[in-house]
Amino acid sequence: MKIKVLGVYGSEGQGQRPSAFLVNDRVLVDAGTVPGALNVEEQREIEHALLSHAHLDHITGLAFLTDTLAITSSPRPVIAASIAPVVEDLKKHAFNDSLWPDFTTIPTARNAVLGYRTLPEEVESRVGELWVTPIGVDHTVPAVGFLIHDGETGFVYSGDTGPTEKLWETARGLRGLKVVLVETAFPNRLDGLARASKHLTPAMLGREMKKMPPDLPLWIYHIKPHFFEETAEELQKIDPARIHILEQGKTYTL
Ligand SMILES: [Zn+2]
Ligand SMILES: [Zn+2]
Numbered sequence: 001m002k003i004k005v006l007g008v009y010g011s012e013g014q015g016q017r018p019s020a021f022l023v024n025d026r027v028l029v030d031a032g033t034v035p036g037a038l039n040v041e042e043q044r045e046i047e048h049a050l051l052s053h054a055h056l057d058h059i060t061g062l063a064f065l066t067d068t069l070a071i072t073s074s075p076r077p078v079i080a081a082s083i084a085p086v087v088e089d090l091k092k093h094a095f096n097d098s099l100w101p102d103f104t105t106i107p108t109a110r111n112a113v114l115g116y117r118t119l120p121e122e123v124e125s126r127v128g129e130l131w132v133t134p135i136g137v138d139h140t141v142p143a144v145g146f147l148i149h150d151g152e153t154g155f156v157y158s159g160d161t162g163p164t165e166k167l168w169e170t171a172r173g174l175r176g177l178k179v180v181l182v183e184t185a186f187p188n189r190l191d192g193l194a195r196a197s198k199h200l201t202p203a204m205l206g207r208e209m210k211k212m213p214p215d216l217p218l219w220i221y222h223i224k225p226h227f228f229e230e231t232a233e234e235l236q237k238i239d240p241a242r243i244h245i246l247e248q249g250k251t252y253t254l
Contacts, residue, residue, distance in 0.1 A: 001254040006037035008248040010185045013225030018057035026128050034061030043068050051082040052159025053143035054089035066103040069113035081117040085142035137161035139198045153254045158182040162198035168211040178254045183222035187230040202234035220245045
């Protein structure tokens with residue numbers, strides 16, 4: 001399984017793109033950035049976008065991807081997939097013909113470049129060539145993490161979350177998981193802000209680790225660009241053998 005890091009940050013900075021990952025060239029896991037990281041041919045290969053929640057730093061790339069697909073007359077749509085409340089948020093607040101066009105009717109309703117799919121929570125669904133289970137996490141809006149595998153190998157993806165239980169509990173019961181992709185947003189001194197916005201600091205991650213499947217490597221993303229160095233230093237002090245900050249632009253193989 002191939003995971004390309006399109007964007008690895010919890011916001012946007014100069015050359016620093018919001019969180020988005022591309023699995024096996026076909027399935028996006030969050031879509032904070034897409035055309036900023038892929039050429040047009042690569043964008044047209046994408047079949048699904050798994051979305052953890054509807055915050056802008058996870059969906060802006062989908063907005064611009066649909067624009068690319070429309071203007072290049074893509075023969076197939078990208079299917080945005082998540083739990084029902086997240087799909088509702090996308091329809092109501094993003095692709096609503098006000099903030100952005102409703103691309104489920106462009107160029108025509110029968111031939112649209114955007115489709116939606118509602119995934120049942122805590123149930124495994126087939127998405128392209130992957131198996132995906134959304135599990136609710138603790139964020140300020142409806143949000144899920146995902147358990148993703150291809151029958152042989154797989155990973156846990158936390159989405160945006162503060163301290164949480166169900167995702168780690170479910171992941172502990174699965175075999176074949178190779179890595180945990182987990183958010184960390186703020187340095188330890190901004191603990192109050194992390195709690196209010198339901199994100200993790202390195203210290204909070206240290207406590208979450210005890211609930212995760214033991215011994216799996218942790219691949220970190222979603223650090224706020226403004227606090228990158230400070231947060232990275234604190235992360236390295238927890239467990240340098242197990243914790244690795246993902247690199248934007250790089251492709252990882254499981
Ligand atoms: Zn975010
Ligand atoms: Zn968020």
